Amino acid sequence: MHKHRPFVKPMMVVTTSGYVVSVLGPYLADSKNNNAGILNHMIRNNTEEMRDWLQDGDTFIVDRGFRDSSEMLGDIGINMEMPCFMQRGTSQHTTQEASHLRLITKVRWVVESANARLKRWKYLNHVIPNTQIPFIGDYIRIVGALCNRFTSALSSGNEEEDQATALKMLHLSKRKNELQEFVESNGSGLSNRTYSEQKIDAAGFAQDFPKLSDSEIHQLTLGVNQPVCDATFRITSICAKWPGSVHDSRIWRESALCQKFENGEYNGFLLGDSGYPCKRYLMTPFLNPSTVPKQKFNAALCKTRVIVEQTFGILKRRFSCLQGVLRTTPRQATKYIVACAILHNTGIDQGDIVESTQVQFYGGNNNYNNALTGDGFNMHNYIVDTYFTCVK
Template sequence: MYLGIFLLKMRSGMSNQLISTIFGISKSSIRRAVSTVISALMKNFVPQNIGLQHISRQEVIENHTRPLAQSLFGNAAQNQAIAVLDGTYIFIQKSNNFHFHRRTYSLHKGRPLVKPMVVVSTDGYFLTVVGPYLADYRNNDAAIFNHMLRSNIEDIKNWFQEDDIFVVDRGFRDALTVLEDFGIKAFMPHLLAKGEKQMPALEANASRLVTKIRWVVEAANSRIKRWKYLGHTLPTNQVPFIGDYVRIVCAISNEYLAPLSTGNADDDEALATKMQYLAKRVNSLQTFVEENALDRRSSNWEVAPDSLNFPKLDEEELRNLTCDVYQVRLCPSYMQEYIEGDADILVHKEHPGLIRVKLQRRHVTSKKYLLWIQYSESTVSAWYCKCSAGARVVGVCSHIASVVWYLGFARHNGGSSSGVQNWGDFVKDAAIIDVPDTDDSEVEE
């Protein structure tokens, strides 16, 4: 019964008051049940299912490394372990201890929180969770990772060996030199150079290889937050137990849930070969656009007819083009503005197989991106977008994917705006003045 109470609390996020009402016992009994279960799980269950010492390095390589990651970044002959790292957030209430409040206040999130550091394999298996850490500028992802290495938490320096691989995000950039000192290879998306608005094609391609593998840690963090108690803002008196809560739910995930990322060895090898080949190519359409000033000359473009001879694509061809499904999921939302008449698809008068579209950026009203797509009757052959990652040829950005999805798939299948609802009709807009209707008969002359 105690275990059921604990799991109900973690999974549903219910308060002790509500749970006590459901079970017909006092709140003190609920607190005692939760405390008892935490102690028991942390003593017996958690050490067997999470932490670097619960699993051997060789077992991770053989059973928890996706072939795609090994093909993109590893070398099977070197027997390398590949790990993906990221910090996650557990929000807490404001503390009346001002020093603690300052140290846990995140300027990035604009609220107090603590940060566990999550380390997963490339199939989403939780290797370990360290922390939680404070949230101020002294505890960014790079500083936390440096602390893990220099403190040799869970004997991390002996568990990982020279030439092993860490896949990280840009928040770890200040830890790269430390990783090199320990002989660890790090792969991170490229940063925009000062003054640049767009990554060069080769750097954008290399970044796409990283994000193809790194997404699994984001999905793992999301799996933690599915336990609704950890998705709530916790009272400060729960801070001592947050690390235990996170480790327990991660251990449960390891023991009972399916891997987040799986792949057939042959399919993964074929995809890796394709992505590595594309990663070495520059964007030929970008060169053509820049040499012919197609971003400035508007007289050579006209609105595309409804009968535009764009190649018809199926879902498998779309996935092959994007190298993922994430961009495809965003397509209906991006194309809604085109469907509602806020964007035009233009075709070049002299090059019928070349179209241009200006799409609204989803986060910023004042920003729009120009994009170009080159196609033939049977295939989409080239693309280029002015967004920061739009020069890549390893997959496509969401803007390119949206236009291709609409022209090649949705308009033939009646799903162009499926699932996209504008809820603004139910919310007032202070920028619009509502003038009430006036009955002319009641107006005095």
């Protein structure tokens, strides 16, 4: 079942609308049970009375793993279409071959989409224990039946619109390579000509080229993903537009929340890990705690900051789309993440996730005001000296 450790695999037949017609198996995933071998076995033994619902002239859209089933399907009047192979001695497909390959891939995408629907059930998206192997086929049939009954068709559902789309795809698949014809018809050496780079005057040359502001470029190229939560698991701020390569400190430095803390608009403390800078309002662990009080400070900070990790866990349990890869554009992904955070807070308001927890902050001495006016290290030392030096 699992892509990286395929011990067994089912075989599923779907229509162009995504309707699951049949689920066979599971079969042992070894050299004897390749895709073509499984399909040939299904046809030869008329599994689930397959030949009764197959009609002469039907077409199977398959991948290259079914190439050895062509003869058997042909014997019962079934056409088979699959991506073509590159001819021996060639380095690329011809225009006709490439167009045919794209056409088959566009039609066959429905199979992958149907498989993705099945994997929305977390159980089928993870490694399954060996003890469950006898029941895998039944599980997939049940999930397939639920998908057939309660999910919409993968096609538009409008017969005329589907036919128009099919005709357009067929038309595009038969188009000639106009660029190739242009190169071949404009000089015998044009196809092999080298190129050189030179500066050109863009004035009047790229008038229709899109113009983007700095903020628009920022939004397009950088995505947000830095939530801040309180002790009740409520997300009080979220930034979900940055790619994973950007350091946490930079995301924080350029966030609106950071500016508000810097300007004194907010009063309080934030807890962060060692990836963030130490500020008078942002407490981070000591990198090399050399004394017992500093070690106790680090331990207390980590125990308190675990709330944010627990919040991540709650989000992922509540919204399964956050557990894996979001199969959408980066811009849409940021909207999904923010929407999940809003719904998460709504759940807390309705008492649907966790109960609120009261957190008490113990008062200190007059040195607290002095620490507020200093840098983060002053506040660090103040807290350690006040609350952890005498802790047994």
